[in-house]
Amino acid sequence: MKEKTIDYVLRATWMAVSKMYNEEAGKAGSTMATGFALLSIDPEKGTPSTSLGPKMGMEATSLSRILKSMEEKGLITRRKNPKDGRSVLICLTDFGREMRDYSRRVVLRFDEAVKEAVSEKEMETFIKVANSIMSLINEKKIYTEEIQIKEK
Template identity: 70%
Template sequence: MKDKTIDYALRATWQAVSRMYNEEAGKHTSTMATGFTLLSIDPDSGTPSTSLGPRMGMEATSLSRILKSMEDRGLIFREKNPDDGRSVLINLTDFGKEMREVSKKTVLRFNEVVKAHITEEQLKAFFEVTEIINDLIVEKKIYTIDNTPKPHKNDKKNF
């Protein structure tokens, strides 16, 4: 463990999770990105296209390609937003709702199996660590103009 960097562990783990989800999605001629998008769309009232990208943490160009593919496959349809005529709602078709359930079950299964192999304390620590990493990045406390590390609110060390 002493030779692994934090970013390496995050990247390697995410790559493994991504591969696993893509293998599962492939069984349904789909992708992880499509499954994630299905889970991000409100199945009852749809989701405004303008809020979908930020909700998923994706750039508009990447999301546009995914949505086009999903529309071609009959998973979604677009309609004018009745509350705001300038925007478009992304809605799930019946097939999209079925595939959303498949994606949901896949994610829940992953969570169940992981939780069965770790303690509540380990899971809590995992979420605490990821929150700190995200905060450090968002607050630009890793790479600053003067390149001096800035303490985080949960830091155990004094700088």
């Protein structure tokens, strides 16, 4: 492709970020997905398992595999939700809190590095463009008509 599409730039950038996070998480015997889950769990009160998936934008089956692995590694425990007996709270262990702090430092270091390399105005523009893309998608304003497949 002579000109890169917006999709290509977004995908290639996210793949690079994802690879970088996985390499960094690997140094602590973890993964980016685990780090993201740790950051999504309230460190004091825990988080209901039913709200964790939507909060992370993950399907239940993927989340359940991650939570099982996190439990096996001693990062989380599952407790009955005192406010709703049908629900389970995902709570961080002491080790989970340590790893959450590590994940937080990794994310903040990435933010610092980007902010050192990119001007405040460029960052504002980037966030504005990203928010516009998300709005177009969320408001279903992109594929308003069927795209026809041409037969050969």
